[in-house]
Amino acid sequence: xxxxxxxxxxxxxxxxxxxxxxxxxxxxxxxxxxxxxxxxxxxxxxxxxxxxxxxxxxxxxxxxxxxxxxxxxxxxxxxxxxxxxxxxxxxxxxxxxxxxxxxxxxxxxxxxxxxxxxxxxxxxxxxxxxxxxxxxxxxxxxxxxxxxxxxxxxxxxxxxxxxxxxxxxxxxxxxxxxxxxxxxxxxxxxxxxxxxxxxxxxxxxxxxxxxxxxxxxxxxxxxxxxxxxxxxxxxxxxxxxxxxxxxxxxxxxxxxxxxxxxxxxxxxxxxxxxxxxxxxxxxxxxxxxxxxxxxxxxxxxxxxxxxxxxxxxxxxxxxxxxxxxxxxxxxxxxxxxxxxxxxxxxxxxxxxxxxxxxxxxxxxxxxxxxxxxxxxxxxxxxxxxxxxxxxxxxxxxxxxxxxxxxxxxxxxxxxxxxxxxxxxxxxxxxxxxxxxxxxxxxxxxxxxxxxxxxxxxxxxxxxxxxxxxxxxxxxxxxxxxxxxxxxxxxxxxxxxxxxxxxxxxxxxxxxxxxxxxxxxxxxxxxxxxxxxxxxxxxxxxxxxxxxxxxxxxxxxxxxxxxxxxxxxxxxxxxxxxxxxxxxxxxxxxxxxxxxxxxxxxxxxxxxxxxxxxxxxxxxxxxxxxxxxxxxxxxxxxxxxxxxxxxxxxxxxxxxxxxxxxxxxxxxxxxxxxxxxxxxxxxxxxxxxxxxxxxxxxxxxxxxxxxxxxxxxxxxxxxxxxxxxxxxxxxxxxxxxxxxxxxxxxxxxxxxxxxxx
Numbered sequence: 001x002x003x004x005x006x007x008x009x010x011x012x013x014x015x016x017x018x019x020x021x022x023x024x025x026x027x028x029x030x031x032x033x034x035x036x037x038x039x040x041x042x043x044x045x046x047x048x049x050x051x052x053x054x055x056x057x058x059x060x061x062x063x064x065x066x067x068x069x070x071x072x073x074x075x076x077x078x079x080x081x082x083x084x085x086x087x088x089x090x091x092x093x094x095x096x097x098x099x100x101x102x103x104x105x106x107x108x109x110x111x112x113x114x115x116x117x118x119x120x121x122x123x124x125x126x127x128x129x130x131x132x133x134x135x136x137x138x139x140x141x142x143x144x145x146x147x148x149x150x151x152x153x154x155x156x157x158x159x160x161x162x163x164x165x166x167x168x169x170x171x172x173x174x175x176x177x178x179x180x181x182x183x184x185x186x187x188x189x190x191x192x193x194x195x196x197x198x199x200x201x202x203x204x205x206x207x208x209x210x211x212x213x214x215x216x217x218x219x220x221x222x223x224x225x226x227x228x229x230x231x232x233x234x235x236x237x238x239x240x241x242x243x244x245x246x247x248x249x250x251x252x253x254x255x256x257x258x259x260x261x262x263x264x265x266x267x268x269x270x271x272x273x274x275x276x277x278x279x280x281x282x283x284x285x286x287x288x289x290x291x292x293x294x295x296x297x298x299x300x301x302x303x304x305x306x307x308x309x310x311x312x313x314x315x316x317x318x319x320x321x322x323x324x325x326x327x328x329x330x331x332x333x334x335x336x337x338x339x340x341x342x343x344x345x346x347x348x349x350x351x352x353x354x355x356x357x358x359x360x361x362x363x364x365x366x367x368x369x370x371x372x373x374x375x376x377x378x379x380x381x382x383x384x385x386x387x388x389x390x391x392x393x394x395x396x397x398x399x400x401x402x403x404x405x406x407x408x409x410x411x412x413x414x415x416x417x418x419x420x421x422x423x424x425x426x427x428x429x430x431x432x433x434x435x436x437x438x439x440x441x442x443x444x445x446x447x448x449x450x451x452x453x454x455x456x457x458x459x460x461x462x463x464x465x466x467x468x469x470x471x472x473x474x475x476x477x478x479x480x481x482x483x484x485x486x487x488x489x490x491x492x493x494x495x496x497x498x499x500x501x502x503x504x505x506x507x508x509x510x511x512x513x514x515x516x517x518x519x520x521x522x523x524x525x526x527x528x529x530x531x532x533x534x535x536x537x538x539x540x541x542x543x544x545x546x547x548x549x550x551x552x553x554x555x556x557x558x559x560x561x562x563x564x565x566x567x568x569x570x571x572x573x574x575x576x577x578x579x580x581x582x583x584x585x586x587x588x589x590x591x592x593x594x595x596x597x598x599x600x601x602x603x604x605x606x607x608x609x610x611x612x613x614x615x616x617x618x619x620x621x622x623x624x625x626x627x628x629x630x631x632x633x634x635x636x637x638x639x640x641x642x643x644x645x646x647x648x649x650x651x652x653x654x655x656x657x658x659x660x661x662x663x664x665x666x667x668x669x670x671x672x673x674x675x676x677x678x679x680x681x682x683x684x685x686x687x688x689x690x691x692x693x694x695x696x697x698x699x700x701x702x703x704x705x706x707x708x709x710x711x712x713x714x715x716x717x718x719x720x721x722x723x724x725x726x727x728x729x730x731x732x733x734x735x736x737x738x739x740x741x742x743x744x745x746x747x748x749x750x751x752x753x754x755x756x
Contacts, residue, residue: 002027002039004068015068021045021365022058025087025139030118031094037064038100038119039071040088044136045366048423048447049377049398050313053136054366057081061088061102063119077122078113079106089139093148094187101143101151101165105135112141112153114165125165131155142183145190154180158195160208171208179241198241215258216587220245222534223315227527228274228282231570231720235542236282237523237534238270238315244284246272249530249542249592250572256589257582265290265297271318276325281341286316287330289342300342305332311353311376313398317383322431323390331380335395335409348409349395353378357399357422362449384429387485388436394462396426402441404462415462417441423448428480428523434488437461440468440481440506442493451475455493457506468506473497480523481506487550492531494521499533499543503552516541529567530592544592548599548657560603563703563710569596570717571664571693595663596714600703602655609651612702613662613714621694622667624660626651664716666691669740670747692736695729 001017002024016024022043030036043056061078062071079085084107093099100115102122110133112126126132131153140154153159157173158180172195173180179198186192191207198221200214221240227233232250239245244266251260266272266284275281280292287301304310310332317331330336335349357378359371378399386392391408400423402416420426425444432438439462443454453472456465468491472478476495484490489505498513499521520536531543547567554562572594582588598611613622628650652658668691696718703710718729 001041002068016041016062016064016071018043018058021056026089028090028092030092030097032097035065035067036097036118037068038062038074038090038092039064040090042087044086045362045364046447047363048360048425054363055084055086056365057085059085059087061090061119074119074122076120077124078102079104079109083108083110087135087139089135089141091141091143091151093143094145096148099143099148101141103132103135103139103141103153105132105139110135112165126161126168128168130157131159131168138179138181140181140183142185145185145187152183152185152193154183154195156180158183172202172211218539218589219537220539221536222522222540223269223536224271224523225525225532225534225540226272226274226319227525227532228279229276230279233527234274234279235532235540236264236272236274236284237540238266238268238272238284240536241268243268244270244272246274246282247540247589249527249532251588251591252573253582255582255591257586259582264292269314271315273318273320273328276320283318283328283342285318286312287318287342300338302330302336302345305336310334311379313379313381317380319383319385321385321390321393322387323385323392327390329383329385329393331383331395333376333379335380335383335393337409348393349380349403349405349412351376352380352395352401352403352412353397354399354401354422360421360423360448362447382426382429382442384431384439386431386436387433388431392431392436394429394431394439396429396441398423398425400424400426400443402426402429402462404439406461413462415458417456417465417467419465419467420454420456424450424454427478428482430480430482432459433483433485435459438483440483440491441465442478442481444477444479446477446496451477453478453495455481455506466506468502469509470507471502471509472500479521482524482526484546484550485526490550492524492526494524494533496520499524499531501549503549512543514543542592545597545599555601558708558710561606561703561705561708561710562601563701563712564599564601565712566596566598566701566714568715568717569662569664571696571719573719593661595661596701596716598660598662598701598714600658600660600705600710602653602658602705604655606653606706608706609653610704611651611660611662612704614700614702615694616698616700618700621699622662624651624662626653663690664694666694666740669743692733692740695733696726 001014003012004015005012018041022041024039025042026040028038039062041060043058045054061074063074064071086105088102088104090102098118100119102113104110104113111124112132113122114125115122138155142152144150149164151161151165156179157170159168160171161168180195182196184194193204195202200217200219202214203212222237225237227235232248234246234248236246244264246264248260251257264282264284266288270285273283282290288297289300290297312332319329321327326339328338333351333353334347336345337348338345359367378397380395381398382396384394392406394404396402400420403412404415405412427444428442430440438459441456453469453476455468455478457468458465476497478493478495480494482492491502491506493500497518498511500509501512502509517538519538521533522536523534525532529545529547531546533541545567548564551564609626611624615621651660669689696716699714701712701714
């Protein structure tokens with residue numbers, strides 16, 4: 001219902017209520033008169049299977065003239081229960097409050113309605129379904145703040161009327177996966193409007209003649225994410241309304257830009273499965289094969305699925321078997337596999353869904369005897385192939401069943417946890433990395449009006465299950481649980497608000513949100529040493545280098561100071577392109593740090609931290625100290641304030657976790673800051689010359705902290721995309737050292753000359 005507060009939100013009173021099936025979907029106050037309030041109530045329930053919906057006969061538009069104390073239904077000319085009235089969207093003309101427009105979703109006489117007497121009577125002014133259709137999804141209409149005859153509507157495209165709703169035209173819209181759900185008009189300057197769509201937000205400042213791009217915000221709605229074996233690796237995912245995409249995890253221009261983004265020929269909502277043996281071949285959706293080299297996409301779905309003989313939903317599992325990179329798995333209500341790239345398919349399971357699922361209580365009064373005999377609806381919604389055995393595959397359905405096969409699909413066993421019931425969606429299954437009998441379940445029961453977290457583990461092939469939700473928020477459905485491939489017992493979970501981490505196999509959980517916005521985490525994968533997350537509304541996020549999480553036990557052994565073993569570091573260069581640089585005002589994603597990420601922990605604040613880099617013979621190459629003063633530029637007399645010539649290489653001395661990045665170079669040439677006092681080449685190039693690259697090979701990192709000394713090995717790798725032999729690299733390195741030494745000799749001569 002509708003609630004009212006008179007003390008700024010401290011307490012609330014329910015002032016409008018119909019019944020438990022009816023919710024308030026919109027409330028608006030008359031401009032200039034807060035005692036006049038309109039509210040739309042919608043009698044509606046969503047079922048637990050896809051596209052299941054029921055509407056009741058208590059929907060309607062209500063009005064109060066005493067600040068919400070009493071209400072009455074407005075019905076003069078509007079459809080009612082007999083016409084199948086559903087959701088109403090409405091707006092009041094600020095310049096003429098008696099004028100109200102409404103989009104009315106109804107089986108009979110649905111359309112755009114207009115009232116000129118403050119809602120007492122209504123007339124139908126537009127019936128074109130493109131403007132008002134799918135009212136349960138859109139129902140968005142807005143009136144120009146200064147002209148009551150100018151009206152805007154949001155739908156699959158956007159629409160505008162200049163004559164009070166009699167005629168309509170589309171100023172912006174499909175194709176493009178737009179789906180305009182919200183419209184905001186600046187009341188002070190109506191030429192400024194914001195349209196919110198499934199793609200993001202787009203803005204006009206000239207009344208709709210031109211629009212901003214929605215590529216200036218990371219708002220993609222991902223269903224699943226996957227990665228390939230290229231370098232740098234690419235992240236894939238199917239988006240809401242926007243097709244399936246791939247984007248590189250690192251851009252060669254110093255940041256991730258639109259140059260690293262492209263489509264992969266699959267439909268929206270899709271799982272995307274890059275071929276682990278050939279990252280230029282990508283499978284997606286239901287089912288396509290995309291060849292990046294030619295740009296061609298081909299349908300390779302099982303013929304029986306294309307003919308409609310098997311059940312599918314908008315997002316169906318499609319992934320390669322973790323133990324057999326030649327086997328691609330695809331799920332409908334049965335499980336399919338191909339070893340020929342989709343040229344032929346084999347059925348490897350029966351229908352794994354429930355024959356007669358129970359009707360959940362969330363359907364409430366709309367549960368009828370007919371539902372007990374409804375057609376079988378469930379599908380396989382999650383597939384978890386084993387990382388250890390090619391014959392082991394786990395499968396979970398959206399109607400609440402879990403099965404496992406240990407013989408490649410010849411036989412299947414029902415191993416559903418006893419607590420999991422009908423229409424508890426098995427959102428994801430992750431097989432164990434260290435034990436073939438281990439699996440982790442993420443169960444989302446949100447469609448049954450259950451917002452609690454549900455996650456389970458088994459270590460005996462599904463014979464017994466343990467619920468693992470301690471530390472997860474009470475109102476936080478779980479969408480995915482993954483096991484770390486390196487450290488047993490290290491788990492990651494994605495909920496409807498954040499990412500969580502467990503160091504004890506799920507017995508307890510801690511938030512791993514950091515700087516990530518609170519958003520729906522739909523999927524996550526561990527790619528080498530990175531955690532890749534797909535969100536539903538805030539795009540793709542990557543947590544670079546989770547190796548400290550794998551070594552967290554080291555802090556317990558050395559609580560005062562601890563140096564983590566660094567991940568292997570790859571020599572990657574800055575801008576390789578000689579074309580037009582991307583302007584800094586263009587929106588771009590961040591690259592991971594260039595160089596070696598060195599992590600250390602301090603139990604308490606210390607006076608000094610020192611890091612040494614040694615080669616494989618123990619010779620000191622570089623030393624960094626927290627007491628080092630970063631180089632500054634004297635800008636006396638300049639119009640701009642003092643700034644750093646380059647990011648200061650600072651070692652933190654406070655308690656807690658710290659990360660320092662070594663750039664994999666020897667020290668900068670002596671006096672280089674005088675040669676290049678101001679970096680005018682933009683963000684894509686280092687601001688001062690660097691010392692020579694170190695050679696790929698083995699090194700040692702040494703941490704010295706107030707009497708503590710710790711050492712860890714570090715492996716430096718060559719960029720695998722650079723076809724330089726070790727001999728060529730050695731010659732380059734030797735030559736760079738010669739130039740380096742000659743530069744220093746010349747600098748010494750220069751300094752002597754300046755001192756005369």
